[in-house]
Amino acid sequence: MPNTLALSAPYVIFLGDVPSAVYAKTAYGIAQWAPEKCLAQHRFAGCEIDAGLPDMSIAAAVAAGAKSLVIGSAPVGGAIQANWVPTLLDAIAAGLDIVSGLHTKLTDYPELRDAAEQHSVRLIDVRVPPTDLPVGNGKKRTGKRLLTVGTDCSVGKKYTALAIANGLAESGVNCDFRATGQTGIMIAGSGMPIDSVVCDFTAGAAETLSPDNHPAHWDIVEGQGSLFTPAYAGVSLGLLHGSQPDALVICHDPLRDHIVGCPNHPIPSLQTCIETNLLMARLTNPAVQAVGVSLNTSKVPADQRLALLSQLSSETGLPCVDPIIDGVQPIIDRLLASFASPTRCLNKAKDKDGEIA
């Protein structure tokens, strides 16, 4: 796809000396959601964190076909660690692209830059957006799009989008997960780091991420931020407008009482969040619908969980699930019921000229 990041798989996931699972969330996320892209993990001697992949040396991974070394460890401070550099240089010399989502850029390290140039491999900082992004134009594109939105940051927008994309694919629906954050990009192998785009181009970047497609194709777009976060609502609105979603899934943590980092900003009600997102989304897709609610119920007492889901479902008129506990099938069912899906009746619905009706 032009103008989005594109990574080369399969990956060897670099764990190095990561001291705890907390700092290896990237590795776990990739191993969980993109196992077909993960050939191996590479750990230093003594590292006890395990993403569940075969351990390989760089040489062995390259011999087995690896194309990229993906840094799966995120240390405090977000910098490349000095003791990683020899391994990264080995990987570069062996012909691997290096992929990083850390705050400091690979390209800020002259020794990595020089080696990458010498060996004609890429240093890919997935926080750095592509250049030459267009401004948005708001034109209707072909194909269908679902966007996950939320009442706040960190309420499951990426997880929910991945689960829906996987479920749709299992149902035989032609679809793509469209990543907008660094871990998502590593999982998808491509995407757009939307929150790093200069704001004049945010909507245009989102348009680029989900281009024209087959009328029955679904792009499942990973949401970012929330229209209710004082810091990031502009990012969310640019992504909403550029994605021109047909369907929205609202992600929510029912026990959170204020926006992360903003103690004076209460979490909006689900209903307010749904209505505001629909209102703003209509600018680029007047037919937008909400099709489900995805809840993080991990802290809800077990004996109250089902009652809460039932209550919120009744209040919103939408299927409500915890995607980790319940899965997302009820949302997928609602989505497919709400939208005519030519792929599901390809053999029945051709008109006289053989075109899809």
Place this chain on the structure above:
Amino acid sequence: MPNTLALSAPYVIFLGDVPSAVYAKTAYGIAQWAPEKCLAQHRFAGCEIDAGLPDMSIAAAVAAGAKSLVIGSAPVGGAIQANWVPTLLDAIAAGLDIVSGLHTKLTDYPELRDAAEQHSVRLIDVRVPPTDLPVGNGKKRTGKRLLTVGTDCSVGKKYTALAIANGLAESGVNCDFRATGQTGIMIAGSGMPIDSVVCDFTAGAAETLSPDNHPAHWDIVEGQGSLFTPAYAGVSLGLLHGSQPDALVICHDPLRDHIVGCPNHPIPSLQTCIETNLLMARLTNPAVQAVGVSLNTSKVPADQRLALLSQLSSETGLPCVDPIIDGVQPIIDRLLASFASPTRCLNKAKDKDGEIA
């Protein structure tokens, strides 16, 4: 002010060989709105465009106290012209900062960069935002803020904000025009090029632009874009949230039928624009009010103008003016009537401890 651009006045405005007034809008804007900052203009032999300032050589302008050469010409393509370079180098050698709002950056020209370093002057590209901007936090700040918003781009948001700031100052109200675009920044001598900020920081940049101030002080913030432009609504929302305006003035072109560049997107009604801006603005200022409508009636037949203003005023319940024809006093009157203004009763309203009530 930390973290915003700050220019050194007085200026010599560089017109060079600008061939027509169309390309000299920046120069005219600065001369009109910041005459106190404009010491001189500098034109090449034969240039017939006149911003109404004294013509001076670079040496004469420096001798008269100029601190910056501000490029007031915007050629097609937005690049520094080769035949300007000797003059820019002269200005640098004479100790002037060079200020540009062109698309291509001053700092992309090695000969200018080297000369600036040698002579310890600044090359200031006003499209380049300051570094180390914070993310937004949504905290209420002291002081009052007015933001101009619009039904589209290019509907008078800068002009209206400048006219209101001037009018308030003439009424003795303590206020500042806060610039968010390149010409505005040159006029104000400081500001934030909001649409060039990485989108994660847009709201934080807007917060930085109008910091805590005296409770009776007004910041009059130049709006950008519109919540109804598919390309730029995210910029507008970040600016709206970060500005946390107490008052909104809605700018509108009553004869435009679609969003610039988006033929399938009709211009919203004034009422829809007001309601949507108020709804979204309440996230960071629940007490926000609309205080006026600023119309561009230049293409409205003269015999229909007053009827139109009257009709829209009646529909919105707000004073409606064309700021160029009618001035903005009715909006200022509404603003001052709507907000208690301690500066206007400083000597009456002190409590026992001498604090302002």
